[in-house]
Amino acid sequence: MASNAEQANTLSRFLPREINGWRAEGKDESYNPETVFDYIDGAGEVYRAYNFEILVARRYLKEGEPNLIADFFDMGTASDAFGVFTHDLEGEAFEIGQGAVYKGGLLSFWKDRYFVSLYAESETAASKPALLGLGEEIAVAIPAQGKKPALLSYVPDGFDLKKVRYFHSHLILNYHFFVSTENILHLGQKTEAVLAFSGDKPDSVRVLIVRYPDANAAVLALQNFAKAYMPDAAETGLVQTEDKKWTAVKNKDNYLAIIFNALWAAQARNMAASVVQKIVD
Amino acid sequence: MAKKILTRRDFLRMAAMAPLVGAAGTSLEGVFQKAPADKVRVVLVRDKEALDSAGKQNAEVIQKMLDDAIMALFGEKTPADAWRRIIKPSDTVGIKTNVWNYLPTGPAVEQSLKRRVMDVGIPEERIAVNDRGVLRDRVFQNATVLINARPAHTHHWAGMGGCIKNMIMFVPRPWDYHADACADLATIWNLPSIRGKTRLNVLLLLTPLFHGIGPHHFSAEYVWPYKGILVGQDPVAVDATGVRVLQAKRLQFFGEERPLQPPAHHIVFADTRHNLGVSSPDRIELVRIGWQEDILI
Numbered sequence A: 001m002a003s004n005a006e007q008a009n010t011l012s013r014f015l016p017r018e019i020n021g022w023r024a025e026g027k028d029e030s031y032n033p034e035t036v037f038d039y040i041d042g043a044g045e046v047y048r049a050y051n052f053e054i055l056v057a058r059r060y061l062k063e064g065e066p067n068l069i070a071d072f073f074d075m076g077t078a079s080d081a082f083g084v085f086t087h088d089l090e091g092e093a094f095e096i097g098q099g100a101v102y103k104g105g106l107l108s109f110w111k112d113r114y115f116v117s118l119y120a121e122s123e124t125a126a127s128k129p130a131l132l133g134l135g136e137e138i139a140v141a142i143p144a145q146g147k148k149p150a151l152l153s154y155v156p157d158g159f160d161l162k163k164v165r166y167f168h169s170h171l172i173l174n175y176h177f178f179v180s181t182e183n184i185l186h187l188g189q190k191t192e193a194v195l196a197f198s199g200d201k202p203d204s205v206r207v208l209i210v211r212y213p214d215a216n217a218a219v220l221a222l223q224n225f226a227k228a229y230m231p232d233a234a235e236t237g238l239v240q241t242e243d244k245k246w247t248a249v250k251n252k253d254n255y256l257a258i259i260f261n262a263l264w265a266a267q268a269r270n271m272a273a274s275v276v277q278k279i280v281d
Numbered sequence B: 001m002a003k004k005i006l007t008r009r010d011f012l013r014m015a016a017m018a019p020l021v022g023a024a025g026t027s028l029e030g031v032f033q034k035a036p037a038d039k040v041r042v043v044l045v046r047d048k049e050a051l052d053s054a055g056k057q058n059a060e061v062i063q064k065m066l067d068d069a070i071m072a073l074f075g076e077k078t079p080a081d082a083w084r085r086i087i088k089p090s091d092t093v094g095i096k097t098n099v100w101n102y103l104p105t106g107p108a109v110e111q112s113l114k115r116r117v118m119d120v121g122i123p124e125e126r127i128a129v130n131d132r133g134v135l136r137d138r139v140f141q142n143a144t145v146l147i148n149a150r151p152a153h154t155h156h157w158a159g160m161g162g163c164i165k166n167m168i169m170f171v172p173r174p175w176d177y178h179a180d181a182c183a184d185l186a187t188i189w190n191l192p193s194i195r196g197k198t199r200l201n202v203l204l205l206l207t208p209l210f211h212g213i214g215p216h217h218f219s220a221e222y223v224w225p226y227k228g229i230l231v232g233q234d235p236v237a238v239d240a241t242g243v244r245v246l247q248a249k250r251l252q253f254f255g256e257e258r259p260l261q262p263p264a265h266h267i268v269f270a271d272t273r274h275n276l277g278v279s280s281p282d283r284i285e286l287v288r289i290g291w292q293e294d295i296l297i
Helices: A004-014 A037-049 A078-086 A127-141 A150-154 A170-176 A215-229 A265-278 B008-016 B059-074 B079-084 B107-119 B165-170 B185-190 B235-254 B265-272
Strands: A022-031 A054-061 A068-074 A092-094 A100-103 A106-111 A114-120 A165-167 A192-197 A206-211 A238-240 A246-252 A255-262 B040-046 B093-096 B127-130 B145-155 B159-161 B198-209 B228-232 B284-290
Touching: A004 A022, A004 A054, A004 A068, A004 A127, A022 A037, A037 A054, A037 A170, A068 A127, A078 A106, A078 A114, A078 A165, A100 A127, A106 A127, A114 A127, A150 A192, A150 A206, A150 A265, A165 A170, A170 A192, A206 A265, A215 A246, A215 A255, A238 A265, A246 A265, A255 A265, B040 B059, B040 B235, B059 B079, B059 B107, B059 B228, B059 B284, B079 B107, B093 B107, B093 B165, B107 B127, B107 B145, B107 B198, B145 B165, B145 B235, B159 B165, B159 B235, B159 B265, B165 B185, B185 B265, B198 B235, B228 B235, B235 B265, B235 B284
Parallel strands: B040 B284, B093 B127, B093 B145, B145 B198
Antiparallel strands: A022 A054, A054 A068, A068 A114, A092 A100, A100 A106, A106 A114, A165 A192, A192 A206, A206 A255, A238 A246, A246 A255, B040 B228, B145 B159, B198 B228
């Protein structure tokens, strides 16, 4: 296994020294999951929740222009690089790497096992083209393509795959769709989950698909979820909630599929069934 | 507007926030000697001239704002009388600041506070201003009084960075307090180095950050010149009031309710679970002084 220093050197090689007159300043800094809080405060927890291995930060300076900051994360796997990218999808989409968004002077993209955040300390007419150019150069330098998580293929038709979230932690689930303060689904670093939405409205239908390490873990999670969330319908796995919407949960092997906010009982039941039909492990 | 229906998701959220006062080893009752029936006073001072044309803190105006706020907080007629309510010449004072690169407390506020501490008769060698080095700072190690001053901003893991969270540098491993979106940050206030020593909390709303993006959780697009400062003795009441300002700005900016993400539930838990102070607006006496335009709350 490569040391932190070797990994950091590998990442540094993907970063250009100059872009549109901005030049790299000083020595690159690198951080691991233990030291990341020295650099990015509490937001470091997001990257830890996606198992990041090393972060290399480089600052670019140009006279009369804002500093540009490149934060280059080796997430260890393409799934986690994709996942951490899906954590914040706000912004204008660009075809850089395997997916990119730009907003408020921040360009984020992922490619292979890497997640890249490029940030201008303030926005000027020159900073956006510089960030986009920097992103394109880094993306081209990364030779391989990453594979998206297989869980995405189980999302039913009608859900927006461009807005899907992939994660491990229940805190990240709650960030995107609050279910419970307690970790009633037993999510953690050994589980994978995707959350997809049928639309942008707050009351759109959600599908949550979780893959557990084994079938027993999935059954235990199902029992706990049913007890905490639908004690009035634990047997059927289908319940009408207080807002007249429907929630359905279904288990197959080491998977759980949960539909939230369905308009009708049949919709919830059929969507959950369509997920488990797709599961082919 | 349609009446919101409480769902089981709402109940699961609220159940976790139910009072747990008395849980072994977690209660901070008595730290501020608050009488449960009384309201806690928080002062919001604003001044149109708090920032210069470049957005930099105007030191003279900041001094006046802090003086006015502290006099209003204690009902005193001079800054010296107000400061003498919380410190005495024999004290050793640590001013806990915040050096976050994108939104620091700043020298104007730090020096204003330090000046007034010195005016009480405390020599400079018994005053320190520090953030990340508090554990190694001899003045902080011997401090009898702490003054807590920092800017308010949304926070990617805690919901809001405010006065409660500002004490995180008093622990060697801050990430040990990150569980459940920093739910139990208030327990830090039970450490011997802090407990009962923090006499004043200053939450800067000069240029608050109401939304964050990216690893650094900062974009200049999401700060605005509110030109305000919140001052109080109760850090929970001060933070709870700060959250109201941030949420009001989010509503104004986004044109829809956008709750803080994640919710700043550590502030509620500081009240209901750890009894550090009060978080409910109906138990906070908010005194507004100075500039009132676009005050939001």
